[in-house]
Amino acid sequence: MRKIIYLITLLFIVFVGFLIYPFLKSNKSNSSKGNVKQQHILRNINSNHSNNFGKNWQQAQGIPVLCYHQIVSKVQFKKRPTPYAVTVSQFRNQINWLKKEHYKTLTIAQFYDYMTGKKPINEKFVLITFDDGLNDFSKHAQKILEKVNFKAVLFIYPTWVIAKKKRALKPWQIANLSKLGYDIESHTFWHPKLTKMNVKDQTFQFKRSRKFLKKWSKKKEISYLAYPFGLFNETSVGLLKKLSYKAAFTIFPGINLPGQNPYAFMRYMVVKGDSLKRFQQKLEKKSIPIFKSNPNFGAIIPSKGKNVTITIPTNLVTQNLALYYKRKKLKYKYNNENGKLTFFLKLKKGKIHNVNIKYKDGKINYRQTMLFNRLRSK
Ligand SMILES: [Zn+2]
DSSP states (O other): OOHHHHHHHHHHHHHHHHHHHHHHOOOOOOHHHHHHHHHHHHHHHHHHHTTTTGGGGGTTTBBBBEEEEEEEEEEHHHHHHTTEEEEEEHHHHHHHHHHTOOOOOOOHHHHHHHHHSSSSOSSSSEEEEEEEBBBBBIIIHHHHHHTTOOOOEEEEEEHHHHHTTTTTTOOHHHHHHHTTEEEEEEEOOOOOOGOOOOOOHHHHHHHHHHHHHHHHHTTTOOOOOEOGGGGGHHHHHHHHHHHOOOOOEEEOOOOTTTTTTTSSSSOEEOOOOOOOHHHHHTTTTTOOOOOESSOOOEEEETOEEEEEEEESSSOGGGGGEEEEEETTEEEEEHHHHHHHEEEOOOOOOSEEEEEEEEEEEEEEEEEEEEEEEOOOOO
């Protein structure tokens, strides 16, 4: 009798188990479906955020970033002519022109807020940056900037300061500049070509430079970096994110638009050869936004080539849309409805691999630069 009761109980449990099992299973798969759905929504929010000016992209205001290196006297220039130098009088004319045209300068944190869409851009802004950490800044540039109340960012690489080079800023000068409100940020530790470095070496550059600059500037954090020579790869971007650097700057031309990749902000180099007119043109250029890129900017392209897909505004007129690599036109496929543009990219020998996208609407030219890397042969 007991055996029978036992058997019935067992059968009952198995039966109930059978009834419950599909329910448990579906519940489980439902919850994983829920996760997928949630992730999908999240992804949509992210992409919508970057697409926030949608059809009105042509009206979207951008912010140009200027990149200076040396500001020299005429005598200094005669002694050592270099294309990266700008004379004091050239610099003064440029700054006065910006003031006259009602440009407002920004701190790097303000620039970042505009670029991430925290505030709408409703004025003419410019971010003025100086690379390397030359004492030209305190000798020549500072007076000119302060006369018109302009802000600036200094991207410094510490080994240049540590070596006490004749033209390098001194730690006490960096401290003073920081106290006055100039942004002190990283230009790596010793100015290497990051694209030739592995993870460990790049990490060292980002961490070590930050350590010294924090000490000198007495700032709590160093959150921005300018890539030496403008060069970077996907490893650099991954590491910067991991080390909580908020953004990084190249030296490739373009006006920055909200929602664009913060690890590839464009800058216009200002050089000796720039007439005032050419300087003005740089500031008044227009950009076409690139919302997404697959692979990401800085990716290493295999030697046999690879398809690249970027997301740009929708409904562009393809006759007016062109892609260039080393001055040659690239073929592409463009989808009007979702703005996806695909092209095949095979890189030639050389160090710098920019793909330029150009769009012409009436008299206005819009452009943007994309940077990729070539797989180095061993
Ligand atoms: Zn530099």
